[in-house]
Amino acid sequence: MVKVLSIFVLNLQYMFNKKTVYITLAFIFAIGLSSWGFLVHRTIHQIAIYSLPEPLQSYMHKEMNNLVSNATRPDIRRNTDKTEAPKHFIDLEAYGPNAANNMPLDWASASKKYSEDTLFKYGYVPYVIVNQLEKLTAAFRSKNKDSILFYAADLGHYIGDAHVPLHTSINYDGQLTGQKGLHSLWEAFVPELRIDQYQLYNAHQATYIKNPSEAIWIDIRKAAALVPEMLAIEKEVSIQFKPETKYKTQMRYGRETKVYTKEFAEAYANGLGPTVNAQLIASANMIADFWYTAWVNAGKPLLSTREISPNLSAELKSFKMNHLIQDELLLSKKEKPEN
Numbered sequence: 001m002v003k004v005l006s007i008f009v010l011n012l013q014y015m016f017n018k019k020t021v022y023i024t025l026a027f028i029f030a031i032g033l034s035s036w037g038f039l040v041h042r043t044i045h046q047i048a049i050y051s052l053p054e055p056l057q058s059y060m061h062k063e064m065n066n067l068v069s070n071a072t073r074p075d076i077r078r079n080t081d082k083t084e085a086p087k088h089f090i091d092l093e094a095y096g097p098n099a100a101n102n103m104p105l106d107w108a109s110a111s112k113k114y115s116e117d118t119l120f121k122y123g124y125v126p127y128v129i130v131n132q133l134e135k136l137t138a139a140f141r142s143k144n145k146d147s148i149l150f151y152a153a154d155l156g157h158y159i160g161d162a163h164v165p166l167h168t169s170i171n172y173d174g175q176l177t178g179q180k181g182l183h184s185l186w187e188a189f190v191p192e193l194r195i196d197q198y199q200l201y202n203a204h205q206a207t208y209i210k211n212p213s214e215a216i217w218i219d220i221r222k223a224a225a226l227v228p229e230m231l232a233i234e235k236e237v238s239i240q241f242k243p244e245t246k247y248k249t250q251m252r253y254g255r256e257t258k259v260y261t262k263e264f265a266e267a268y269a270n271g272l273g274p275t276v277n278a279q280l281i282a283s284a285n286m287i288a289d290f291w292y293t294a295w296v297n298a299g300k301p302l303l304s305t306r307e308i309s310p311n312l313s314a315e316l317k318s319f320k321m322n323h324l325i326q327d328e329l330l331l332s333k334k335e336k337p338e339n
């Protein structure tokens, strides 16, 4: 991701004057921060497969490499598609008081109430998820493997994003409360430090979702409810640190940037307790539910084969023991993320 961004910025420097470059850079930093890290996006796609029923499970498992490596594709697409960014978040505060409970559940009513321009500005991830579910359903109906994998990966990405608390807030990077950098600390730095200790297994079995809009809004509300706590914990943990132990400077995109130190990230991870792990699992469970729902709504098509995917039972065994990482079966840990 860093590489892609750097090339993009270099090109921009040739194309625009200095002022435009700084504005564009600010924009890129803003969008570059808005997603689970690559590690978590990839992890949740893998473990979502483990809670699907057969024959869907074997079908998706045979394509696991594709589903895992494309888990981050929508983030990369933001570099070239300017309509992409607001699909990944929703700035609830911009939609009036108690928006998490007051916003219409469906796109038609929401765009009537707020205008499409407003939704494109402040984000509309819950509506994107429902739209992607319909696309995946159509793909299952057509039995077109490329389409199925494309929409399953994209849908999973947006569901993942909707479970990151700061994706639901206008204070998306802690920038309004003097906590700039909090976004990637919570969603990338902390899970990268701690994933070896996470409980990746849970007994969830994919469940049919009767009302997908309602289901996604329930989880958006839960994610939004975590925002005050994650901001407060950062403040609390900061008391034990001096500015020079809390932050370090590092070169990013050719300029010095202030980032949290590893020591601070460890202390913050301790303060958060199991929250990040719980959101990771909630993301994976909902991805499994939505993939399964699309397949059921498409009439449970029998895809290419009914044979059990090779290695699946060994992986499921390891998953149930929470040994995926030590058994070197978690793909996101095997492939070095590009960022």
Ligand SMILES: [Zn+2]
Binding pocket: 034, 035, 036, 074, 075, 088, 157, 161
């Ligand atoms: Zn994203």
